[in-house]
Amino acid sequence: MALQRVEEIRNQGHADLLADYFEPISILAQAVVLGIDREDISSLRNWVRDLAIGASNFDKDPIMQGTADAASSEMSRVLQPLIEQESAQPSTSLISDLLHRGREEGCPRRPDEVLPTLKVLMIGGAQEPGHASASTLYALFCHPDQLRDVQEDSSLLGSAVNETLRWMSPIGTQTRQTTQSVTIAGSRIPQGERVAALISSANRDNAIFQEPDRFNIYRRDGRNAAFGFGPHACVGSLFTRKSSQVMLEVILHALPNMRPDGSKPTLLRGWEFRGPRALYVVWD
Numbered sequence: 197m198a199l200q201r202v203e204e205i206r207n208q209g210h211a212d213l214l215a216d217y218f219e220p221i222s223i224l225a226q227a228v229v230l231g232i233d234r235e236d237i238s239s240l241r242n243w244v245r246d247l248a249i250g251a252s253n254f255d256k257d258p259i260m261q262g263t264a265d266a267a268s269s270e271m272s273r274v275l276q277p278l279i280e281q282e283s284a285q286p287s288t289s290l291i292s293d294l295l296h297r298g299r300e301e302g303c304p305r306r307p308d309e310v311l312p313t314l315k316v317l318m319i320g321g322a323q324e325p326g327h328a329s330a331s332t333l334y335a336l337f338c339h340p341d342q343l344r345d346v347q348e349d350s351s352l353l354g355s356a357v358n359e360t361l362r363w364m365s366p367i368g369t370q371t372r373q374t375t376q377s378v379t380i381a382g383s384r385i386p387q388g389e390r391v392a393a394l395i396s397s398a399n400r401d402n403a404i405f406q407e408p409d410r411f412n413i414y415r416r417d418g419r420n421a422a423f424g425f426g427p428h429a430c431v432g433s434l435f436t437r438k439s440s441q442v443m444l445e446v447i448l449h450a451l452p453n454m455r456p457d458g459s460k461p462t463l464l465r466g467w468e469f470r471g472p473r474a475l476y477v478v479w480d
């Protein structure tokens with residue numbers, strides 16, 4: 197997938213790598229894993245964008261919520277037949293696994309039991325590996341010495357992705373609701389309160405990380421909080437790390453003199469979903 201995409205853009209000499217490379221591969225990989233038809237890929241991209249608007253609607257803006265709800269209904273409508281088909285005829289797809297794993301033969305889960313998980317999986321799976329890869333390349337462009345190290349030794353890419361996830365924290369919060377009153381670090385939180393633990397703050401905690409604001413792929417201190425902790429920690433961490441490494445290795449190898457396009461600076465956006473808005477590069 198990545199090799200094919202590089203060949204499609206190679207002769208251009210320039211690209212927005214987020215839109216032209218990382219996002220399409222991330223979405224395609226997710227569609228393949230889920231068993232979704234390739235024809236539905238552009239819809240998948242729009243759904244994920246609109247669902248993410250709802251997932252970060254902390255102000256309860258009705259227009260933002262309407263956008264997310266419309267995408268959610270449309271996804272349910274399109275996914276329903278696929279779920280029914282996978283219910284009747286199990287395959288190796290992730291949807292089939294969600295329906296049948298741990299169940300007796302012929303007794304799959306109901307569509308309404310798997311749809312919410314499927315939607316979270318789709319936001320995470322289609323959007324995040326692409327954004328994590330673009331963020332990693334951005335971070336390396338900002339630190340040319342470390343970019344050079346990674347180009348010389350691609351086994352450092354895993355550490356580069358990991359350090360980017362700490363430095364950038366693509367998902368800003370881990371949200372919970374208290375089941376009982378609790379006191380944390382001297383602050384009392386009543387029962388039933390909604391809590392947003394700030395991952396971006398944990399990842400820059402100077403009690404855990406030395407020089408936390410410094411991007412350093414050789415860092416060995418601390419435990420990265422980017423994927424959350426506990427029973428609901430991210431199920432896509434391995435998928436993200438592996439797919440990002442592959443996407444980065446392919447592009448760095450194929451376009452060795454690729455560099456940022458000085459006329460179009462990279463802008464980072466968001467904090468609940470944080471990453472570059474675009475990543476303009478040129479090469480000879």
Ligand code: HEM
Nearest residue numbers: 317320321324328367370423424425428429430431432436
């Ligand atoms: C840069 C990449 C990613 C980051 C930083 C990230 C981060 C997170 C975080 C912080 C959580 C919340 C954990 C919690 O509340 O304890 C989460 C949950 C989740 N993520 Fe990811 N994620 C990423 C990629 C993915 C991918 C690729 C997938 C799917 C293939 C995915 C699927 C999920 C799912 C299904 C949950 C909910 C788990 C549950 O509630 O049990 N994520 N992710």
